Amino acid sequence: MQILVLGGGGREHAIAWKISQSHLCKKLFVAPGNAGTSLCGENVKIDPNDFSAVGVFAKEKNIDMVVVGPEEPLVNGIADHFLHDPNLKSIAVIGPKAEGARLEGSKAFAKAFMHKYRIPTAKYQSFNKDTLNEGLHFLKSLHPPYVLKADGLAAGKGVLIFDKLDEAMSSFKKMINERMFGNASDCVVVEEFLDGKEISVFAATDGCNYILLPEAKDYKRIGEGDTGPNTGGMGCVSPVPFADRLFMEKVRKRIIEPTLDGLSKENIGYKGFIFFGLMNVEGDPYVIEYNVRLGDPEAEAILPRINSDFVQLLIHITDNNVHEYPMEINPRCASAVILASGGYPGKYRKGYEITGLDMVKDSLVFFAGASLHNDKIITSGGRVLAITSLERNFKQALRKSKLNAEKIDFIEKYYRRDIGNDLI
Numbered sequence: 001m002q003i004l005v006l007g008g009g010g011r012e013h014a015i016a017w018k019i020s021q022s023h024l025c026k027k028l029f030v031a032p033g034n035a036g037t038s039l040c041g042e043n044v045k046i047d048p049n050d051f052s053a054v055g056v057f058a059k060e061k062n063i064d065m066v067v068v069g070p071e072e073p074l075v076n077g078i079a080d081h082f083l084h085d086p087n088l089k090s091i092a093v094i095g096p097k098a099e100g101a102r103l104e105g106s107k108a109f110a111k112a113f114m115h116k117y118r119i120p121t122a123k124y125q126s127f128n129k130d131t132l133n134e135g136l137h138f139l140k141s142l143h144p145p146y147v148l149k150a151d152g153l154a155a156g157k158g159v160l161i162f163d164k165l166d167e168a169m170s171s172f173k174k175m176i177n178e179r180m181f182g183n184a185s186d187c188v189v190v191e192e193f194l195d196g197k198e199i200s201v202f203a204a205t206d207g208c209n210y211i212l213l214p215e216a217k218d219y220k221r222i223g224e225g226d227t228g229p230n231t232g233g234m235g236c237v238s239p240v241p242f243a244d245r246l247f248m249e250k251v252r253k254r255i256i257e258p259t260l261d262g263l264s265k266e267n268i269g270y271k272g273f274i275f276f277g278l279m280n281v282e283g284d285p286y287v288i289e290y291n292v293r294l295g296d297p298e299a300e301a302i303l304p305r306i307n308s309d310f311v312q313l314l315i316h317i318t319d320n321n322v323h324e325y326p327m328e329i330n331p332r333c334a335s336a337v338i339l340a341s342g343g344y345p346g347k348y349r350k351g352y353e354i355t356g357l358d359m360v361k362d363s364l365v366f367f368a369g370a371s372l373h374n375d376k377i378i379t380s381g382g383r384v385l386a387i388t389s390l391e392r393n394f395k396q397a398l399r400k401s402k403l404n405a406e407k408i409d410f411i412e413k414y415y416r417r418d419i420g421n422d423l424i
């Protein structure tokens with residue numbers, strides 16, 4: 001098969017790395033890719049949101065399958081674009097059409113969907129300019145902390161949590177009146193705070209059947225001890241010790257199956273991955289959010305734990321028999337530690353040379369914000385690299401990732417040294 005992966009972060013490097021190991025893949029392209037994906041396939045300078053350029057390239061190169069990494073092209077309708085073009089419709093797209101991608105693209109849609117299909121989630125209401133006063137009233141009726149969510153995509157920054165009511169009310173007004181997140185906060189979801197432990201659960205679905213991938217625990221805050229602002233994720237571990245058989249059975253019966261049932265009742269065909277961002281509240285799972293893709297950095301920890309052929313999984317998704325995929329999971333523990341540019345998730349500098357990559361031993365290095373420039377690898381983003389180690393237990397895996405994190409250097413390198421410490 002000829003496969004095209006869209007995206008250029010750590011997740012896409014992990015996807016490209018896994019695909020390139022399959023004998024079923026004859027040629028792999030990544031658009032736009034990064035310094036890491038160029039080691040697995042051929043990078044192409046195409047913006048994943050430029051659907052007509054993606055389509056022309058796919059036709060020209062006889063691509064059989066397009067694997068969409070990030071959410072934005074999905075929310076913007078890349079799967080629909082392929083389906084509606086007679087020249088492209090025979091090409092399989094891994095990822096939902098725009099309607100299904102609303103699960104991530106609109107928090108208000110996702111909450112209404114969960115409400116309709118009785119899927120456990122935080123109590124909520126959504127508000128806009130016309131219902132601003134009702135929103136302020138609703139906020140007053142809740143107990144702190146207060147959770148405000150911009151309805152639309154906001155590059156992972158659209159969720160604000162406050163301890164004080166006056167701060168929550170003032171930000172709520174800013175989100176709507178001053179369009180703090182542009183169009184994305186024309187509508188704001190206000191919801192109850194859920195106190196518990198987070199877990200990322202991944203299902204691959206063909207729209208009817210599903211299979212679970214390994215789960216992961218993501219460490220979202222920038223600072224050690226889970227302090228400071230939220231990031232895309234500073235590291236993660238897989239498996240998650242509290243995700244035992246009983247907990248996962250609740251996740252299947254109360255969340256995954258009702259979600260797939262709801263999608264099918266709404267006639268939303270869905271082929272791809274659903275990432276359930278869950279909160280474990282005293283043993284019961286609640287949905288914090290849906291994502292319509294794999295997670296980043298979760299992909300860098302979970303894909304190395306899949307021993308079986310990943311391309312075969314993608315084929316099972318397109319052939320409507322994903323439940324028959326012979327998934328083989330590596331029982332070892334994976335830890336992915338992110339090396340970031342100092343200042344991230346706020347302002348940071350880039351363009352610094354990354355050295356020491358050749359010193360890394362017994363870990364995988366996935367490239368995120370790292371690009372090739374005059375034969376040197378330089379930093380080009382907030383999250384720069386993910387260092388993944390697979391060992392018998394978390395302690396060993398985390399020690400290995402940190403040992404290798406010390407060997408790699410670039411100016412203003414920052415990483416959390418406490419990823420996974422709560423599990424040891």
Ligand code: AMP
Nearest residue numbers: 122147159191192193194220277288289
């Ligand atoms: P989201 O973008 O929806 O994933 O939210 C970002 C982060 O905010 C989540 O990963 C949680 O840590 C936190 N969060 C979101 N909603 C809630 C909630 N209802 N209760 C507690 N924490 C939340």
Ligand code: GLY
Nearest residue numbers: 232233295296297
């Ligand atoms: N790591 C969380 C995400 O990918 O959304």
